[in-house]
Amino acid sequence: MTDDGSRVTALDRVLELTVLLGRDMATSLAASGLTVARTTLLWQLRATGPTTQRALADALGVSARNVTGLVDGLVAAGLVSREQHPADRRATLVTPTARGEELLDELGRGQAELAGQLFGGLSGERLEGLVSALDDVLERLRALVPHGAAVEEAP
């Protein structure tokens, strides 16, 4: 196969992975009554702690208005609460509830389990090669995309 063909093949694999993984995440989250977008927000919260909606919007790369809706959903599900910002009365701090934290732990375990299922069959060497290659690709991709937000992953 030509070099060019191999590269297209690689892109094909990555795209198929994208589709399948997206489907898997959507369905497994749906089983917990969650959606991908809301979970991404919750996951982000796990990394940053109580956060302003504006900051969440920037972190997720979506509009502030959209964050309002996502937080609405999470509040309705009892996973986060809106608290007043101590210094800025305009802002609200989105904070995980106890149930939210619990769920996050569960999601973290699910993520580890999935990682094991997907990559458990690869030798340490092959896994290392995969990660390093993906890092290279990601670097190039970040340069290509205008300026993507700080991307945090969800299980």
Added chain:
Amino acid sequence: MTDDGSRVTALDRVLELTVLLGRDMATSLAASGLTVARTTLLWQLRATGPTTQRALADALGVSARNVTGLVDGLVAAGLVSREQHPADRRATLVTPTARGEELLDELGRGQAELAGQLFGGLSGERLEGLVSALDDVLERLRALVPHGAAVEEAP
């Protein structure tokens, strides 16, 4: 790093790739007035030729009703046309128009270009390792997902 940690890292990379690549595709397609879903359908058509909407629904793994809407959009954009099925008067054959074929060629070139930009920096050996590792992962993933549709990729 522990094996387990490495696997989670790998999953993180894959998920970040997913997000970034999705963003890139959406924006670059939007520049041509297209959406990802519609383009996926058109791309599928390139592989199969004139196809029944029902078959498209199965191939893309979405409801038949959704295909109706996507085809509506593509027809409005002048990229496909609905022709009557020669043997079954219930069915319609979705067929790319000349402009649709043209656009598909363009998309194919764009895909090859993107593949070059993303994977051009990897040696043949590393690229081969990447594809082989992704194939392994995909196999496991396919076993995990109930029964995903035949996935065809779009640029």
Added chain:
DNA sequence: CCTACACCGTGAAGTCACTTCACGATAGCA
């Protein structure tokens, strides 16, 4: 002090991708 101006979150309205349910038209088989 107080007047601009920038910023926070949200209502309103709209787009797109998706779903299920119901229904008319057709195909195919007993």
Added chain:
DNA sequence: TGCTATCGTGAAGTGACTTCACGGTGTAGG
């Protein structure tokens, strides 16, 4: 000649997004 399965689509609804407009608030500058 009916029974039934199938093709496509209207109706209605959900979720993730967007932009635009607006009220409440912080933060300078004069």
